[in-house]
Amino acid sequence: MAPKQQDFAAMLKEMMSAFPVDTKAFDDSFKSSATLNEKLSNVAIEAAGRSTELSAKWTKDMLARAAELSKAKAEPADYAKAMSDFATYQAETANEQMSAFAEIVKKAQMDTVELMMAAGKEFGDDFNANVQKAQTAAKKTTI
Known part of the structure; x- marks a missing residue:
């Protein structure tokens, strides 16, 4: 008589239950x-949307200034003055624009930190609740 084979599927199902x-x-x-x-x-x-809007505004402004720069002038000295005015304006606005970009990044960073802190708190709360459930279940099985 052949030995009876074990039903491994039934054993696995019983173990998992x-x-x-x-x-x-x-x-x-x-x-x-x-x-x-x-x-x-x-x-x-x-942040990307605000950055894009800022870049577009800055580009339009610089193009308008470049259009003024490219206009024909009556005197050669007017060309030098126009170029000097353009360079001065560009240097001044570059600082303002970089500050505006920095504010966008700062806000995105702060929002991200807030979200991560809230997620960490939620994770901790869920973890503690699950530990409590596990302890309760363990006590029920040992009693």
């Missing part, structure tokens, strides 16, 4: 991650 897994925690984690990614993407997109 002894260690129940709450998939709700995985679902909640995925949803939290997706929400955080959405918020971080919005911060980046907003």
Whole structure:
């Protein structure tokens, strides 16, 4: 008589049922991650939009100044003055524009830090709640 073969599928199923897994925690984690990614993407997109608007405004302004610079002048000294005025204006506005870009970056950085701090707090709260559930479940199984 041949020995009876063990049903490994049944054994695996029995073993897995002894260690129940709450998939709700995985679902909640995925949803939290997706929400955080959405918020971080919005911060980046907003910063990129503001940066683009600033660049476009600065470019239009510089092109208008360049158009003034390219106009015909009556005297050769007027060309030198126009070039000097253009260079002076460009140097002055470059500092202002860089400051404006820095403000955009600063706001994006602060928004990102706020989101990460909130996510860290939420993660800590969820972790503590899951530890409490696990401890409660462990106590129930040992009693």
